[in-house]
Amino acid sequence: MSAQARPAHGFTVPQIEFAGVSKKYDRLILDDLNLSVAKSEFLSILGPSGCGKSTVLKLISGLTPASSGRILVDGMTPKNARETMSFIFQDPTLLPWRTVRANAGLGLELERVPKEKRDAQVDALLELVGLSHAGKAYPRQLSGGMKMRLSIARALATDPRLLLMDEPFAALDEMTRDRMNEELLRLRDEQKWTVVFVTHSVAEAVFLSTRIVVLSANPGRVHADMPVPLPIPRTAELRMTPEFEQCVTTVSRTLWEARSA
Amino acid sequence: MCDHGVAHAVGGAFGVRHRLLVLVNSLAIFAALLLLWQVVIWAGHIPSFMLPSPWRVAQVIDERFPALAQSFIITAASASAGLVASILAGVAVALVFAQSSWMRRLLYPYTLLLQTVPIVAITPLIILWVGPGAGAVTLITFIICLAPIIANTTQGLISVDENFIHLFLMHNATRGQVLFKLRLRNAIPSLFVGIRISAGIAVIGAITGELFAGSSSVGRGGLGYSIIYASQQLQTDYLFALIVASAVLGFVFYFIVYFLEWYFLHNWHESARTPEVE
Numbered sequence: 001m002s003a004q005a006r007p008a009h010g011f012t013v014p015q016i017e018f019a020g021v022s023k024k025y026d027r028l029i030l031d032d033l034n035l036s037v038a039k040s041e042f043l044s045i046l047g048p049s050g051c052g053k054s055t056v057l058k059l060i061s062g063l064t065p066a067s068s069g070r071i072l073v074d075g076m077t078p079k080n081a082r083e084t085m086s087f088i089f090q091d092p093t094l095l096p097w098r099t100v101r102a103n104a105g106l107g108l109e110l111e112r113v114p115k116e117k118r119d120a121q122v123d124a125l126l127e128l129v130g131l132s133h134a135g136k137a138y139p140r141q142l143s144g145g146m147k148m149r150l151s152i153a154r155a156l157a158t159d160p161r162l163l164l165m166d167e168p169f170a171a172l173d174e175m176t177r178d179r180m181n182e183e184l185l186r187l188r189d190e191q192k193w194t195v196v197f198v199t200h201s202v203a204e205a206v207f208l209s210t211r212i213v214v215l216s217a218n219p220g221r222v223h224a225d226m227p228v229p230l231p232i233p234r235t236a237e238l239r240m241t242p243e244f245e246q247c248v249t250t251v252s253r254t255l256w257e258a259r260s261a
Numbered sequence: 262m263c264d265h266g267v268a269h270a271v272g273g274a275f276g277v278r279h280r281l282l283v284l285v286n287s288l289a290i291f292a293a294l295l296l297l298w299q300v301v302i303w304a305g306h307i308p309s310f311m312l313p314s315p316w317r318v319a320q321v322i323d324e325r326f327p328a329l330a331q332s333f334i335i336t337a338a339s340a341s342a343g344l345v346a347s348i349l350a351g352v353a354v355a356l357v358f359a360q361s362s363w364m365r366r367l368l369y370p371y372t373l374l375l376q377t378v379p380i381v382a383i384t385p386l387i388i389l390w391v392g393p394g395a396g397a398v399t400l401i402t403f404i405i406c407l408a409p410i411i412a413n414t415t416q417g418l419i420s421v422d423e424n425f426i427h428l429f430l431m432h433n434a435t436r437g438q439v440l441f442k443l444r445l446r447n448a449i450p451s452l453f454v455g456i457r458i459s460a461g462i463a464v465i466g467a468i469t470g471e472l473f474a475g476s477s478s479v480g481r482g483g484l485g486y487s488i489i490y491a492s493q494q495l496q497t498d499y500l501f502a503l504i505v506a507s508a509v510l511g512f513v514f515y516f517i518v519y520f521l522e523w524y525f526l527h528n529w530h531e532s533a534r535t536p537e538v539e
Contacts, residue, residue, distance in 0.1 A: 061427075061431060063427050063430060063431075082430075082431055082432075082433055083433065085431070086431065087427065087428070087431045089424050089427070089428070091422075091424055093422070093424045093425060093428050095425070095443075095446070096529045096530065097446050097449075097528075097529045097530070106428075106432070107431075107432045109442075110429065110432040110433070110434045110438055110442070111432055111433065138528055138529045139529075140529065158432065
């Protein structure tokens, strides 16, 4: 596994394209970012804090505009492509006054999906994430893992083709996090979304991704862009293999280099 | 208290016994205060027109109950009409304020004006314009209740977690959806903070209003009007009865708001959670 400058997915149409993208707040956060993500890729973004990982997701979703450069999602501007994507925040971002059901159906409701259709879809999704029994509960009654599962159910309700995940499992304990990782991959095998996943955890990135981009900080630049050469589908046992260990070591070393770069 | 296991095991019975004890203690304190009142009258040989006995006050409440109830209802009507109007208008103004910080900067000084100008100073104007009576009293109540509603609701409308806004934007939510499905819902706990404050001053405001704006017909008016009337006639016992009625009206308002707050918030909001819900 070697760090390579550009992705080698010439045969697929890129779903996300960054061409010379810079982002400036009061200082330069991202500098001349060139990046493309192919359909059905699971891309994790790693990097030291302050490298603008989360900003990349905000740029893809159009929640913040690029200062310069061009971003295309499905050939459209980020704002116009929002219908095809869902954002999963680090915080579960559940509306406390809504029941579990009403939270899961929020996206559909905002997109004015008729109630009968919405109900059927919400039932299916709560079943999928194992929250069918808790439909009438309020978010404050849920555990951290359940809240995150609900947040994911809500994101999946609108049938996205692109999932943007900003450290979604950072607040969970390690066991819950590992289980959520496995569940996420199981869902992804069925649904084939493209995922852009921001995390601090190297092991998590290696376990989940087909490709990892490491950013360096101040300003954020692509330091390394590497495929993850582990078999798919991934299972929990993979974490115990020497191949997995080796991948984690390689990525950790790259991350360490990026920090001192 | 000392042992959680035990407290849980006897849960219900313990709760009932505890509440009964609180009730008995409250009644004992009340009885002691009445006794003290009576003792002061006996010891100081205080004449009834200066300080009537508790028994005399109870008697006059019974004797003049129809008149007392009528005053009570008139004041309650003015106070609740003013309060409800201030809630509707206050929320509407807050919705406008929530649209932009520019709007707030431009208009907020006027809500400060509502709070800083003493209501008694503009009461003569109100009487001049709408005439004395229930209309003027309702208007006075409305004016003093408005500022807390506007300030608290605006605060609730604008202090929405940025992630929630982003969530709504990601689903291409319209401005109306963000306002009604997010901001307004988010503002309900703050709105109740405002309503609680305003409910307290609504009763005080209505009674104060009646002291000045009185009644449109002689001998028939709310608690404030009757207080002036009773004091001029030196009917101190009836004056006490009116004070008791005013206090009761304040309690009624407090409990209605308390119940509404519990009803709307107990499912999800920290402030309205009672231990029994756990």
